[in-house]
Amino acid sequence: MRTELGRVRGLGSAHEGAHHWWHQRLTAGTNFLTLVWLLASLATLPGYDYLTVRLWLSSAWVAVPMLLLVASIFYHFRLGLQVVIEDYARMESRFVAMVLLNVYTAAVAGTAIFAILKIAFGSQA
Amino acid sequence: MASKPAIPHKRPRSPHAFRGPMQLHYRWGPAMTVSIFHRMLGSGMATVGALLLVWWLAAVAAGDAAYAVFLDVFTTDAGALNPLGWIVGVGLTWSVFQHMASGIRHLVLDTGAAYELKINKLSAVLCFVFSIAMTALFWLYLGVKA
Ligand code: HEM
Numbered sequence: 717m718r719t720e721l722g723r724v725r726g727l728g729s730a731h732e733g734a735h736h737w738w739h740q741r742l743t744a745g746t747n748f749l750t751l752v753w754l755l756a757s758l759a760t761l762p763g764y765d766y767l768t769v770r771l772w773l774s775s776a777w778v779a780v781p782m783l784l785l786v787a788s789i790f791y792h793f794r795l796g797l798q799v800v801i802e803d804y805a806r807m808e809s810r811f812v813a814m815v816l817l818n819v820y821t822a823a824v825a826g827t828a829i830f831a832i833l834k835i836a837f838g839s840q841a
Numbered sequence: 842m843a844s845k846p847a848i849p850h851k852r853p854r855s856p857h858a859f860r861g862p863m864q865l866h867y868r869w870g871p872a873m874t875v876s877i878f879h880r881m882l883g884s885g886m887a888t889v890g891a892l893l894l895v896w897w898l899a900a901v902a903a904g905d906a907a908y909a910v911f912l913d914v915f916t917t918d919a920g921a922l923n924p925l926g927w928i929v930g931v932g933l934t935w936s937v938f939q940h941m942a943s944g945i946r947h948l949v950l951d952t953g954a955a956y957e958l959k960i961n962k963l964s965a966v967l968c969f970v971f972s973i974a975m976t977a978l979f980w981l982y983l984g985v986k987a
Contacts, residue, residue: 744945793883831898
């Protein structure tokens with residue numbers, strides 16, 4: 717059972733908003749996990765030349781965490797930059813900035829995911 | 842008519858940081874520095890960092906020649922990092938560690954803990970200690986390994 721207060725807490729007049737805050741926290745946790753993985757993996761790579769990096773990225777054990785990292789971090793910064801925009805931009809400029817933020821995030825996320833899959837599925841350039 | 846109250850010789854004043862137009866009517870502290878760095882580094886990683894990650898991934902996907910262009914921007918002909926490579930490499934790793942530390946501090950503060958002045962200030966300072974130490978360790982490790 718939920719009390720009336722518990723039901724409306726954090727909702728405000730727009731009847732939503734708490735999920736933004738909560739997803740920022742959830743992705744903070746998954747960012748932490750995937751970034752520790754990435755930094756440890758990069759530090760222990762035997763080299764940073766083309767063949768070494770490509771071989772590393774073509775393993776499913778690397779491609780899958782890398783996809784998860786992109787999903788987590790890009791969603792996290794999409795939420796985060798929205799807060800930054802809301803703090804500094806008003807009216808029309810806020811609207812334009814929000815549209816640009818969504819286009820930017822979709823473009824970089826799409827490119828990153830395509831690149832990871834292309835390497836993993838092994839099609840040559 | 843009440844007489845004018847005697848003005849104490851030294852009234853307490855609110856502390857000021859800086860002088861002139863930059864003057865702030867409060868004392869700047871570590872918590873504020875951590876806070877503004879959290880925002881700057883988060884925004885920096887979301888833009889510069891994300892674009893570099895995508896460029897790196899796309900270069901590997903595109904092949905040898907595209908990856909050589911990426912490497913060429915950040916390394917010397919001998920294969921070592923050039924000045925831009927150092928700035929970007931150290932800058933990005935430090936940004937990750939600093940935003941990570943202040944992000945975790947955020948999560949602790951969300952629980953309602955660590956608002957007492959001493960622990961609040963200490964945790965802010967520790968974010969910088971952690972990020973600088975981890976960045977140094979990371980690059981020392983790379984150096985020792987090479
Ligand atoms: C260990 C990994 C990370 C943790 C623990 C973390 C944690 C957090 C937390 C808790 C917030 C919310 C702050 C608030 O409510 O004021 C936040 C904001 C933000 N994060 Fe992260 N984050 C991590 C990684 C990243 C990465 C890799 C990026 C960018 C690529 C990023 C970009 C941002 C941005 C742009 C904001 C909004 C900043 C603001 O509102 O001032 N974060 N982060």
